[in-house]
Amino acid sequence: MDFLRQTAWLVWKDLLLELRRRESLLAMFFFGVLLLFIFQFALDLQPERAAEMAPGLVWLALVFCGTLGLMQLFQPERENHCLDALLLSPIDRAAIFLSKVFFNLILMVLLEIVVLPLFWVLFNVGAWDRLPSVFLYGLLGTVGFCVVGTLFSALTLSARGREILLPLLLLPLLIPVVLATIRGMEIMLRAGDFSESLPWMHLLIGFDVIFATAGILVFEWVVES
């Protein structure tokens, strides 16, 4: 119970700080919308090809926006050596990790709630009835992104040139998530058939579970070394 209570307090702290600092969500939101408009102007996407292209383009935008958010994820802890204050307190390091994953997930879901429907409208994708199942794949992919991203954001916390290092380390590792999410989304959008997309869902769930477990286990070593 203490673990959950402490995790909840840390998430509350991060949400409150984000509400007051408005550094991550606003930047992610505007960057996401900007990317969609750039895609709209740059690609002459016909409605019949929109379903084929939509998952890739949406996920490209989400990964870029998410990486922007990851840069700021530990910013409050960098100021005034607050990470030391957390490490000094008697909390499980996994609580710090999970609180950051949850906080990042909340930001990403808020972003997706805006970006996905906007994309549907801008590119005239249609098939609105399939949007929830597409969103489900987006959610599974987002969990994987947040878990790996949080771990690498912590890993590069005190690295010089972390703004360059973080995407360089993160993006190759995200290839399975990006691939599975895009393929799953595309199948759902095209056929709306869960059974056909099941292998991709299994891959996503497996990735999420493996990296969440690995993150919980190694986070202590990552932040303390």
Next chain:
Amino acid sequence: MHLEVRRLSKSYGFTWALKEIDLELRSGDCVALLGPNGAGKTTLLKALCGLLRPTMGEICADGTRLRHGPARLQPAIGLLSPGDHLYDKLTAEENLRLFLALYNRQENRGEIGNALAAAGLSDWSGEYVAAFSSGMKCRLSIAKWLLLEPKLLLVDEPYGVLDGSGVDLLETHLKNVCRSGGIVVTATHHVTRAVALCSRAIVLRRGKVVFDEPKRTPWDSIHRVVGEFMPRGEAWTS
């Protein structure tokens, strides 16, 4: 609480910040940690509270080896570092409430109010820490450790930012920690104040303990050692 430090060494690359430190700290000890810049005072404090992993050696608290960052022992260890360890965009009260929760202490609004009042920050409880001066941040840190009641309180150069009443508040708190059976280690350059406050002095130089003695009256040896190892401008600031 009984703290034993055995052959503790810490290196940053090829530079040794601490070299084979042996120390024993017992309940009620109020220790002044002195030394010139770069002597290893802050490194020793961070190693004692588990924020730094020693390169060699070990620290034992009550017979248990203090592994790096042991959650079990940490409620007992506090680090008061002026201006640090507070979230700028949380109010004074929110900061205290957060740390009470993280230390598994029951939230008590009256208790938080009392701690803020004791630190002279009653009127500032709803203000963001970002608006605080360095001295006020230090007072808030004192209020935090007043609430959390650590058994071992490590203090890193507190005098530079506090005004007269702030110094009184801090020293009263440190004396109370020692009186209640805790241990206080204060790293400072303000020798006169440290000598007046503490029951024991340790002088570090280039990562080695060059002096470790309980307080005496008169205490000529400390003045001799400090005069020898610390630049006079720093050593006798009061």
